[in-house]
Amino acid sequence: MGTYEFDLWVFMLAAFLGFQLIRSVSPLLHTPLMSLTNAISAITVVGAILLTGEQHASTLSRILGFSAVFLAVLNVVSGYLITDRMLKMFKRRGTEK
Amino acid sequence: MKLDDAVLPILYMLAAMGFILAIKWMNSPATARRGVVVGEIGMALAVIGTLLRFEVVNYEWIFVAFFLGTAVGIPIAYIMPMTAVPQRTAFSHACGALASALIGTAEYYKGLDQSGAGVSKVVMVALIVETLLGFLTFTASMMAFGKLQEVLPQRPIVYKGQNFVNLGIFAAAAGIGLALVVSPGQTFLFPIFAVLALLFGILLIIPIGGADMPTVIALLNSYAGLSASAMGFVLNNKLLIVAGALDGSSGFILSIIMCRAMNRSFTNVLFGAFGQLQTTSAAAGEAKPVHSATPEDAAQILDSARSVVVIPGYGMAVAQAQHKLREMYDILTRRGVEVRFAIHPVAGRMPGHMNVLLAEADIPYDKLWEMDDINPEMANVDVALIIGANDVVNPGAETDPNSPISGMPIIQAYKARTVMVIKRSMNPGFAGIDNDLYYRDNTLMLFGDAKSFLSSIVKEAGALAKV
Numbered sequence: 001m002g003t004y005e006f007d008l009w010v011f012m013l014a015a016f017l018g019f020q021l022i023r024s025v026s027p028l029l030h031t032p033l034m035s036l037t038n039a040i041s042a043i044t045v046v047g048a049i050l051l052t053g054e055q056h057a058s059t060l061s062r063i064l065g066f067s068a069v070f071l072a073v074l075n076v077v078s079g080y081l082i083t084d085r086m087l088k089m090f091k092r093r094g095t096e097k
Numbered sequence: 098m099k100l101d102d103a104v105l106p107i108l109y110m111l112a113a114m115g116f117i118l119a120i121k122w123m124n125s126p127a128t129a130r131r132g133v134v135v136g137e138i139g140m141a142l143a144v145i146g147t148l149l150r151f152e153v154v155n156y157e158w159i160f161v162a163f164f165l166g167t168a169v170g171i172p173i174a175y176i177m178p179m180t181a182v183p184q185r186t187a188f189s190h191a192c193g194a195l196a197s198a199l200i201g202t203a204e205y206y207k208g209l210d211q212s213g214a215g216v217s218k219v220v221m222v223a224l225i226v227e228t229l230l231g232f233l234t235f236t237a238s239m240m241a242f243g244k245l246q247e248v249l250p251q252r253p254i255v256y257k258g259q260n261f262v263n264l265g266i267f268a269a270a271a272g273i274g275l276a277l278v279v280s281p282g283q284t285f286l287f288p289i290f291a292v293l294a295l296l297f298g299i300l301l302i303i304p305i306g307g308a309d310m311p312t313v314i315a316l317l318n319s320y321a322g323l324s325a326s327a328m329g330f331v332l333n334n335k336l337l338i339v340a341g342a343l344d345g346s347s348g349f350i351l352s353i354i355m356c357r358a359m360n361r362s363f364t365n366v367l368f369g370a371f372g373q374l375q376t377t378s379a380a381a382g383e384a385k386p387v388h389s390a391t392p393e394d395a396a397q398i399l400d401s402a403r404s405v406v407v408i409p410g411y412g413m414a415v416a417q418a419q420h421k422l423r424e425m426y427d428i429l430t431r432r433g434v435e436v437r438f439a440i441h442p443v444a445g446r447m448p449g450h451m452n453v454l455l456a457e458a459d460i461p462y463d464k465l466w467e468m469d470d471i472n473p474e475m476a477n478v479d480v481a482l483i484i485g486a487n488d489v490v491n492p493g494a495e496t497d498p499n500s501p502i503s504g505m506p507i508i509q510a511y512k513a514r515t516v517m518v519i520k521r522s523m524n525p526g527f528a529g530i531d532n533d534l535y536y537r538d539n540t541l542m543l544f545g546d547a548k549s550f551l552s553s554i555v556k557e558a559g560a561l562a563k564v
Contacts, residue, residue, distance in 0.1 A: 004219045007330050014339040018346030024124045028462055030449030033123050034318055038189050040116045041322045041344035046147045047200045047332055053153030064203040066158045071196040073166025075189050076140055081174030084133045089456040090126040092463055
């Protein structure tokens with residue numbers, strides 16, 4: 001099996017898993033869900049690090065990679081923090097002071 | 098220390114597991130915060146693992162970018178008011194998409210340098226998908242950000258032949274992308290391809306109105322994820338494929354839910370230019386009489402009710418009225434009135450927008466009801482209090498087959514014994530659709546700014562409570 005074929009299978013299965021997982025999320029939490037998945041998709045930071053950290057990277061690669069690391073880290077940090085900040089606000093009756 | 102080739106795949110796999118669990122635990126507010134923690138752990142494992150790969154040797158630039166990203170990200174997360182969450186979400190979609198597009202661009206030129214002949218066809222297809230989605234999502238999200246922040250006009254802008262222009266530009270971008278797949282060496286094509294993709298993103302959002310923002314934001318969320326997934330194909334990295342696919346499917350499902358809640362199709366949202374059709378019937382409505390009431394009347398009616406359902410909309414967010422609403426909720430609850438909140442899926446400017454605002458005001462989430470659960474109970478409700486919502490309670494959606502929102506499921510506020518509507522004036526709402534509800538005999542119009550009107554009600558109801 002070629003790598004790309006294997007990758008396609010991974011993609012297909014992950015997408016179906018995603019469909020199943022998201023369908024059980026209550027509409028109550030759709031906003032934090034979106035900011036969480038947004039933080040998760042900032043996994044592109046992996047690609048950005050590989051690009052920027054290479055030994056013989058061209059100047060173009062370095063500049064684009066540097067910008068991409070910045071943007072992805074920005075999304076990771078603000079995404080997770082704001083998701084948590086939102087979730088902290090969801091309280092049941094009786095648990096509030 | 099450099100990582101062994103056998104350890105890295107395990108770190109990446111653990112990271113993917115963290116992401117999957119993070120999303121799984123979002124299904125309940127009780128476990129959701131735990132989900133954020135495993136998501137963070139997953140991300141940390143992925144980043145540390147990548148930093149320790151033997152290919153990565155130059156750290157200065159990476160750490161400077163890390164520092165800057167963190168320095169900007171932390172204030173954004175903490176200072177941002179909750180009413181600005183839709184804008185922030187659009188902005189972060191833009192950042193994520195731009196990051197993918199930039200990496201894709203760099204990979205393209207790198208591939209050319211190294212092998213002369215360029216990269217393999219399969220990788221090139223993935224690379225074109227990644228950059229196409231990345232660039233168009235970047236500009237589209239910035240446009241959405243501009244509209245939400247009200248830097249740009251919120252009304253949809255349409256002109257004749259718009260859809261042909263848009264589709265033409267998209268076809269041109271896709272065509273050039275295909276040409277690049279066939280012969281990657283044609284470097285002059287790449288900048289043209291990028292510019293067309295950027296341009297298409299802008300044009301795509303120009304005809305989108307504020308009421309359609311929830312669908313569009315969810316769709317852009319999906320594109321940003323798919324772009325990350327495509328990058329996984331380019332780099333042959335399963336973690337990126339999985340994380341991107343999770344984000345892609347999440348955004349896709351949310352936009353389907355939003356479309357369904359408006360009884361519209363994707364094509365209709367993207368190419369239908371909602372809100373332009375209805376200027377005529379809105380003008381016809383001006384002459385009809387309405388009943389209006391003062392805060393004292395409203396407070397009295399609320400105080401003598403047994404069951405109240407509040408239906409908030411984007412107007413509540415604009416007026417920042419959620420905290421006053423909480424005060425009213427407290428007073429009425431203490432007086433033995435049952436107060437619930439009915440949330441329409443597309444109320445506000447992004448999925449779940451209203452829930453976050455009400456939660457911010459400390460309203461317990463078990464008082465927030467979904468449309469399908471509250472509708473069967475509406476006939477037993479004494480007062481339906483509508484704050485800044487319009488289309489989502491418009492009975493025309495059920496009765497008038499000519500209404501532009503015909504068939505859209507609504508919260509059946511009209512079934513309540515008394516309907517009260519807090520509204521600035523009789524101007525039709527955002528979509529410009531006349532609302533028959535306002536002219537009914539059991540409807541009282543409360544004219545004024547939502548926040549100040551609610552504070553008057555709170556004052557009056559507080560006085561009643563003391564008697």
